[in-house]
Amino acid sequence: MLKKIVILLFVTCFACFNTVFAAESGGMPQLNPEFWISQIFWLIITFGILFIVLTKVILPKISDNLETRKSQILENIETADKQKEESQKKIDEYEKIILDSKLKAKSYFNEAREKILDDINKKRAALEKDLDEEISEVEKELSDLKQKSGEKINKIAAETSAELIKELIGEEVNSSSIAAIVGDESKINRERKDV
Amino acid sequence: MASNPMYQFNVYRIGPEIKLGSVDISFTNASLFMVISSLAILIIFNLGAKKKTLIPDKLQLLSELSYSFVAKMISDTAGSKAKPYFSFIFSLFMFVLFCNMFGMIPYAFTVTSHIIVTFVLAAFIFIGVTIIGFMKHGLGYLKLFVPSGVPMVLLPLIVVIEIISYLSRPISLSVRLFANMMAGHTMMKVFGGFVISLGIVGGWLPLSFSVALTGLEILVAFLQAYVFAILTCIYLNDALNLHH
Numbered sequence: 516m517l518k519k520i521v522i523l524l525f526v527t528c529f530a531c532f533n534t535v536f537a538a539e540s541g542g543m544p545q546l547n548p549e550f551w552i553s554q555i556f557w558l559i560i561t562f563g564i565l566f567i568v569l570t571k572v573i574l575p576k577i578s579d580n581l582e583t584r585k586s587q588i589l590e591n592i593e594t595a596d597k598q599k600e601e602s603q604k605k606i607d608e609y610e611k612i613i614l615d616s617k618l619k620a621k622s623y624f625n626e627a628r629e630k631i632l633d634d635i636n637k638k639r640a641a642l643e644k645d646l647d648e649e650i651s652e653v654e655k656e657l658s659d660l661k662q663k664s665g666e667k668i669n670k671i672a673a674e675t676s677a678e679l680i681k682e683l684i685g686e687e688v689n690s691s692s693i694a695a696i697v698g699d700e701s702k703i704n705r706e707r708k709d710v
Numbered sequence: 711m712a713s714n715p716m717y718q719f720n721v722y723r724i725g726p727e728i729k730l731g732s733v734d735i736s737f738t739n740a741s742l743f744m745v746i747s748s749l750a751i752l753i754i755f756n757l758g759a760k761k762k763t764l765i766p767d768k769l770q771l772l773s774e775l776s777y778s779f780v781a782k783m784i785s786d787t788a789g790s791k792a793k794p795y796f797s798f799i800f801s802l803f804m805f806v807l808f809c810n811m812f813g814m815i816p817y818a819f820t821v822t823s824h825i826i827v828t829f830v831l832a833a834f835i836f837i838g839v840t841i842i843g844f845m846k847h848g849l850g851y852l853k854l855f856v857p858s859g860v861p862m863v864l865l866p867l868i869v870v871i872e873i874i875s876y877l878s879r880p881i882s883l884s885v886r887l888f889a890n891m892m893a894g895h896t897m898m899k900v901f902g903g904f905v906i907s908l909g910i911v912g913g914w915l916p917l918s919f920s921v922a923l924t925g926l927e928i929l930v931a932f933l934q935a936y937v938f939a940i941l942t943c944i945y946l947n948d949a950l951n952l953h954h
Contacts, residue, residue: 544719545892550740551826552733554721557741558827562805565748569755569804570797576759577777584764 665701672697715899719823719892739819740827747808747821755804776804780939787940788947795946802831803939810891810931814924822934823891825884832884835942843949853952883941890934894927 673694680688723736758773766774780800784792792799806822813820821827843851855872856865901923904916 543716543892544721545823545825545888547721550721550723550734550736550738553735553738554740554824554826555830556730556735557737557744558821558830561741561744561748562801562831565751565805566798566801568752569801573752573755573759573773574777574797574800576762577755577773580759580762580766580770581774581777583762587764 669694669697669701672701715896715903718819718895718899721819721824740821740824743809743812743819743821747805747812750812751804751808776800783936783940784943787943789951791950792943792946799939799942799946802835802942803935806831806887806938807932807935810935811928813891813895814928814931820891820895822887823895825888828884828888829880831938832880832887835883835945836880839942839945839949842946843952846950847952851949851952854948879945883938887934887938890930894923894930898923898927 673690676697677688677690677693680686680693721738721740723738724742725737727734728736754769755773755776758769758771761767761770763770777800780803781796784796784799788795809821812818813823843854847853855869855876857868857872860868898920901916901920905913905920908916
């Protein structure tokens with residue numbers, strides 16, 4: 516309010532100065548109304564043209580530019596976000612594939628291991644069976660041989676002792692009694708060995 | 711005659727005398743600088759608006775920054791309802807700014823240093839704003855003169871003061887711009903005259919003053935254009951959004 520009053524005072528001061536110094540220096544050219552109408556006329560024309568051209572031609576272009584830039588930037592941000600999401604998806608997929616393949620590799624490895632272990636076990640079992648069979652066969656043969664050899668030894672012993680007795684005494688002894696004696700002797704020997 | 715600091719404000723006829731009936735509408739130096747300012751604005755902004763690149767070049771950046779500067783000024787002071795008046799306020803701001811700035815060129819004429827020019831602009835704004843106010847609010851616009859929360863005893867006085875303040879708007883608006891421009895240019899001329907009269911010995915002090923004043927005047931030239939535009943926005947705000 517005060518400002519306005521001061522400004523009004525200024526105007527009156529200007530007017531006063533103008534009248535006071537009018538005679539001396541010609542006063543303020545601003546207050547000389549000679550070209551007022553011309554100034555108003557040309558102001559309306561120039562400002563009018565400026566206003567119309569700016570409104571109809573130039574400002575819409577600038578606002579269009581700003582709008583398109585804004586929308587383009589938003590669009591770009593959107594596509595960037597989309598691409599980011601896609602790449603994230605791809606990364607996830609890739610990691611999943613790697614994880615899967617790792618798991619698969621592990622399972623293959625385990626399968627192979629089990630297979631091999633199975634094979635080994637089977638082969639070992641077969642081998643052990645074979646070995647057992649052979650061992651038992653050999654053992655049987657051995658025991659057969661033992662039995663047979665004992666009889667044979669007894670026979671040989673009986674024969675040799677019969678021969679010896681024949682040489683010594685010059686007389687034939689009943690072979691069955693000799694055999695009995697030899698059998699007794701060999702039995703005693705065997706028992707001794709066992710003890 | 712040229713040493714008179716007021717001489718620079720003289721208006722003189724350029725070319726033949728043009729008469730519309732009995733009225734003299736001759737082309738003067740003032741008209742010339744109005745045309746120059748308008749053309750400069752149109753050329754600069756047209757060049758700035760022509761290219762539609764995503765990354766703006768210098769002129770485009772200038773025009774777009776001015777656009778957003780004025781748009782922000784309007785939306786800050788008068789709100790979103792003032793959007794239809796954007797182009798008028800933009801033209802007004804640019805016209806006043808360019809006239810002020812062209813006035814800073816030596817030997818140039820300052821259009822806005824003439825009360826008649828600023829008064830016509832201010833009166834147009836005043837009448838326009840008043841019409842807008844009555845169109846938007848009807849007779850309710852008169853409530854502008856009755857502030858709320860005022861004691862009944864003081865009301866007659868306040869209403870009178872409000873009416874006077876409202877009616878003095880075009881005068882204050884026009885005189886502010888005109889007086890600022892005239893005072894600045896007169897002062898520069900006076901100091902320039904001191905440089906000549908004091909000569910090579912004593913002229914350095916007013917010369918440095920003159921240099922400083924040039925900077926100050928460029929600031930004032932921008933500031934007054936801004937003030938002119940922002941006051942228009944405030945008046946428009948009063949008309950569009952009735953607060954009282």
